[in-house]
Amino acid sequence: MKKLINSPEDVVSEALRGMEAAHADLVRVNHDPKYLVRADAPVKGKTAIISGGGSGHEPMHGGFVGRGMLDGACPGEVFTSPTPDQMLDCTKAVDGGAGVLHIVKNYTGDVMNFELAADLARGEGIEVEAVVIDDDVAVKDSLYTAGRRGVGATVLAEKVCGAAAEEGRSLADVAQLCRDVNANARSMGMALTSCTVPAAGKPTFELGDDEMEIGIGIHGEPGRERKPAASASEVTAMLAEPVIEDLGLGSGESVLAFVNSMGGTPLIELYIVFNELKAILDARNITIGRHLIGPFITSLEMAGCSITLLRLNDEMTRLWDAPVHTAALRWGA
Amino acid sequence: MDTIGYRDVVGWLRAFAAVVSEKKEFLTELDAAIGDADHGINMNRGMSAALGVIDDHAKEDIGALLKAVAMKLISTVGGASGPLYGTLFLQMSTRTGGASELTAAQWVDALTAGRDGVVARGKAEMGDKTMVDALTPAVDAAREAADAGESPAAVLRASADAAATGVEATIPLVARKGRASYLGERSAGHQDPGATSTYLLLDAAAGAIGAG
Numbered sequence: 001m002k003k004l005i006n007s008p009e010d011v012v013s014e015a016l017r018g019m020e021a022a023h024a025d026l027v028r029v030n031h032d033p034k035y036l037v038r039a040d041a042p043v044k045g046k047t048a049i050i051s052g053g054g055s056g057h058e059p060m061h062g063g064f065v066g067r068g069m070l071d072g073a074c075p076g077e078v079f080t081s082p083t084p085d086q087m088l089d090c091t092k093a094v095d096g097g098a099g100v101l102h103i104v105k106n107y108t109g110d111v112m113n114f115e116l117a118a119d120l121a122r123g124e125g126i127e128v129e130a131v132v133i134d135d136d137v138a139v140k141d142s143l144y145t146a147g148r149r150g151v152g153a154t155v156l157a158e159k160v161c162g163a164a165a166e167e168g169r170s171l172a173d174v175a176q177l178c179r180d181v182n183a184n185a186r187s188m189g190m191a192l193t194s195c196t197v198p199a200a201g202k203p204t205f206e207l208g209d210d211e212m213e214i215g216i217g218i219h220g221e222p223g224r225e226r227k228p229a230a231s232a233s234e235v236t237a238m239l240a241e242p243v244i245e246d247l248g249l250g251s252g253e254s255v256l257a258f259v260n261s262m263g264g265t266p267l268i269e270l271y272i273v274f275n276e277l278k279a280i281l282d283a284r285n286i287t288i289g290r291h292l293i294g295p296f297i298t299s300l301e302m303a304g305c306s307i308t309l310l311r312l313n314d315e316m317t318r319l320w321d322a323p324v325h326t327a328a329l330r331w332g333a
Numbered sequence: 334m335d336t337i338g339y340r341d342v343v344g345w346l347r348a349f350a351a352v353v354s355e356k357k358e359f360l361t362e363l364d365a366a367i368g369d370a371d372h373g374i375n376m377n378r379g380m381s382a383a384l385g386v387i388d389d390h391a392k393e394d395i396g397a398l399l400k401a402v403a404m405k406l407i408s409t410v411g412g413a414s415g416p417l418y419g420t421l422f423l424q425m426s427t428r429t430g431g432a433s434e435l436t437a438a439q440w441v442d443a444l445t446a447g448r449d450g451v452v453a454r455g456k457a458e459m460g461d462k463t464m465v466d467a468l469t470p471a472v473d474a475a476r477e478a479a480d481a482g483e484s485p486a487a488v489l490r491a492s493a494d495a496a497a498t499g500v501e502a503t504i505p506l507v508a509r510k511g512r513a514s515y516l517g518e519r520s521a522g523h524q525d526p527g528a529t530s531t532y533l534l535l536d537a538a539a540g541a542i543g544a545g
Contacts, residue, residue, distance in 0.1 A: 033408065076411075083415060085408035108511060112416040112454055116407060146514065 001201045008198035012055045012077055019062055023327045026066045033083070035090035036062050037072040047165040047174050048072070048094035051103040051158060052087060053110055054079040056197070057218055060155060060297045063328030069162035070326070071100075078197050078300070079219045081109035087117030091126060099127030099171035103157055103178060105150025106134035129171055131178040133157055135187045135308065137246045138215025138223045149217050152258055152308030153185035155296050156320075159329065163322035177319075181310065186246045188239040189306030191216040192229065193264060195299050214238050216262075218299050232269065236276035239307045244284065247311060254289035255281070256310040256320060261295035264303035270294065273305055290320050296328065336434040337485050337542055339393040344541040346387055346402060350380035352533050363526035367513040372414060372526040379410035379418070396430030399423075413511060414527065417451055417464065424450030437479040437488045441472070444492070448472045455510060462508035462520060464527035467499040471535050485542060493539040496532040503528045 005011050013031065020029040020036075027036045035052075042048065051061045052074030061073035071094035076082035091100045100121065104114045111132060118128040135153035161178045169177070191213045194203035204220035207213060212230070215223025230238075249255065259274045261267070270293050281288060289312045297306070310316070323332035353360070353376050360373030386401045399422045407419035428443040429435060435443070448468045457463040474495035478488040503525035511527070513520045 080411055083408050083411055084419070085404070109412045109416075112413050115454065116416040116420060 001196050001198070003196070003198060005198055008201070011198045012075055015055070015058075016062070016075065019327070026325065026327060027062070030089065030093070033074075033086040033089055035072055035074045035082075035086050035093070036065050037090065037093045038066050038070070040067075041071050041094045042096040043071070043094075044096045045098055045168075046071075046096045047098045047169060047171045048091075048096055048100045049103060049158070049161055049165055049174065050074065050087070050090050050094055050100060051105075051154070052076065052082045052090070052114070053105050053107075054081060054219070056195075056300045057297050059295075059328035061158070064155070064158050064162075064326050066324070066326035067333060068166050068322060068324035068326070069158055069329065070103075071165075078199065081107065081113045084113050084117035084120060087114060088120045088124075091117065091121045091128065092124070095126050099129065101161065101165075101171060101174050101178065102128060102130040103154065103161070104130055104132045105154055106132050106147055107149065108146050110150075127171060129175040131157070131175055131182065133178075133182050135182060135185050136215075136217065137186045137188050137242045138217070149221070151189060151218055152187035152260055152297055152306050153182055153310065155260075155292070156185055156256060156258060156308065156310050157181040159324060160316055160319045162324065163319040166322065181316070184247070184311040184316075185308060186243045187258075187306055187308040188214075188243050189216050189218070189260075189262065189304060190214045190223070190235060190239060191220070191262060191299075191302050191304035193301075193303040195220055195263070195302040197300070212304070216299075216302075216304060218262075218297060220299060220302070232272045233276050236273050236307070237280060239305075240277055240280050240309075243307060243309050244280075244286070247309060249284070249286055249309065249311065251285040252287075254287040254312045254317075256290040256292065256312055256316075257281070257288045258292040258296075258306075258308040258310070260292075260297055260306045260308065262302040262304040262306065263295055263298035264301045265295075265305050267294065270305060273307070277307060289317055335484070336436055337440055338434045339395055339398070341542040342395050342398060343387055345538045346383065346398075348541040349534050349537040350384050352537055353377050353380045353530065356533065360526050360530055363524055363529055366523045367508065367520045368526060369412075369512055371412065372530065375410045375412055375414055376418075376530055379406045379415065382406075382409040393433040394430070395432045395435065396426045396428070399426035399429060413455070414530075417455055417527070420450040420454045421447040421468075435485075437483065437485045440485065440488065441475045441479045444475060445472050457510040460506060461510040462503050462506040462513060462525045462528075463510050464525070464531040466503045466506070466525065467496040467528040467531040467535070470499040471496040471531075486539075489535070489539040489542055493532070493536040496528075496535045500524060500528045500532045 133150035357373035403422035475492035
């Protein structure tokens with residue numbers, strides 16, 4: 001294993017110290033238990049939003065903490081759910097009296113730990129709602145039975161809901177908006193290479209030099225099928241078509257197109273994929289109203305990409321465009 | 334012995350920590366076959382941390398002790414076992430707050446609340462190849478023994494024996510919850526690690542309290 005780390009057990013805590021050193025203007029970091037909150041938290045009277053999950057998906061979620069997006073984030077160990085004590089303390093630290101939304105990706109451990117944290121927070125008099133994101137269309141045909149995994153739509157939900165909360169919308173409204181984003185977004189990913197969890201020291205799975213895995217999860221979970229590596233044009237079609245079908249996108253609709261790197265794929269390749277995606281959508285008379293291109297929900301150093309499409313309406317478009325100032329996303333602010 | 338005292342509960346928790354430490358490789362091997370090979374390691378990390386809580390606990394309040402153990406497990410075990418065992422102890426603590434001793438019937442009420450919490454948290458039913466397959470028969474057997482007027486020691490032994498039978502029964506099952514469910518049919522033929530640690534928990538109670 002060749003990585004820029006000091007020791008496997010210090011990866012998460014040292015990265016968190018780096019975030020703290022770089023972004024003290026945006027976030028405050030708590031080290032025991034581990035969580036980060038926006039620098040001005042709690043914001044009085046504002047619905048707060050937190051998320052969390054295993055580390056290794058950077059910039060998600062810590063890179064999305066700041067004005068217009070998340071109020072707080074709880075990093076677990078690499079690819080391991082954070083624990084409810086982190087989530088409870090983070091919830092308390094961001095609650096400005098208007099309640100707290102938990103945005104949870106659909107993995108058994110994450111869901112159970114967030115449910116328990118929500119119970120504990122309610123026990124302390126904080127209003128909590130949770131929305132589970134499950135947008136991965138690869139899953140219904142994969143080995144998994146715990147339901148669709150939460151992937152790319154998480155980033156979009158955090159941005160759109162963060163904007164709504166910033167406008168002063170209620171907890172119930174923001175939670176409903178989060179469910180709307182989840183209902184109108186679907187994703188599919190693929191891997192060209194595996195990735196190595198620092199504590200494990202060896203690749204999560206084996207993939208031959210001439211192979212790719214279609215429908216991969218963000219922790220290297222198996223997908224739909226293993227195939228010979230193919231061109232960007234063919235791969236884009238394999239990812240985009242199931243997403244378009246599952247969403248039931250029709251002629252005349254507008255989408256947010258999110259082309260994401262799994263960590264190891266460079267921007268130049270993402271633009272090639274985006275160009276192919278535009279051609280596929282053009283042929284169906286679907287407009288790309290907004291886009292996001294880059295590494296935003298990653299799997300360590302895995303090479304590969306995912307495509308997420310979100311069906312847009314005027315409201316979601318407006319909220320997407322609203323100012324945001326975080327370590328990883330910044331515009332209008 | 335007519336009741337289960339605070340010292341008995343302390344003895345039970347220490348005995349569970351000891352047996353988890355002793356059997357951590359065994360639990361991890363069971364998990365390696367159908368899960369992610371960390372159940373023994375995670376439970377041992379949690380119960381080792383819980384021992385510190387037990388040592389520091391001054392007040393003879395069973396509910397407060399169980400709640401402290403629950404919170405420690407929640408913050409140290411991780412995965413799905415952390416919230417599940419945390420919930421079990423947390424729910425037991427809600428029925429035992431302020432008590433320095435419990436009748437057999439009160440113990441059964443607490444264990445039932447713990448089981449109900451685990452079912453609600455994990456949404457698993459009997460036959461899904463989870464800890465519920467050991468816990469539910471144990472609760473039923475304990476209630477039957479308590480209703481028949483048996484001593485606490487006999488109630489605890491009955492629940493541990495029923496849990497052992499429940500663990501055996503998980504072997505042929507196809508998992509429908511948890512990580513083992515990802516394997517589908519391939520999960521059959523393996524003993525469930527979560528049911529096994531639940532048996533160890535209840536057997537520790539029978540050993541520590543029954544012997545007291």
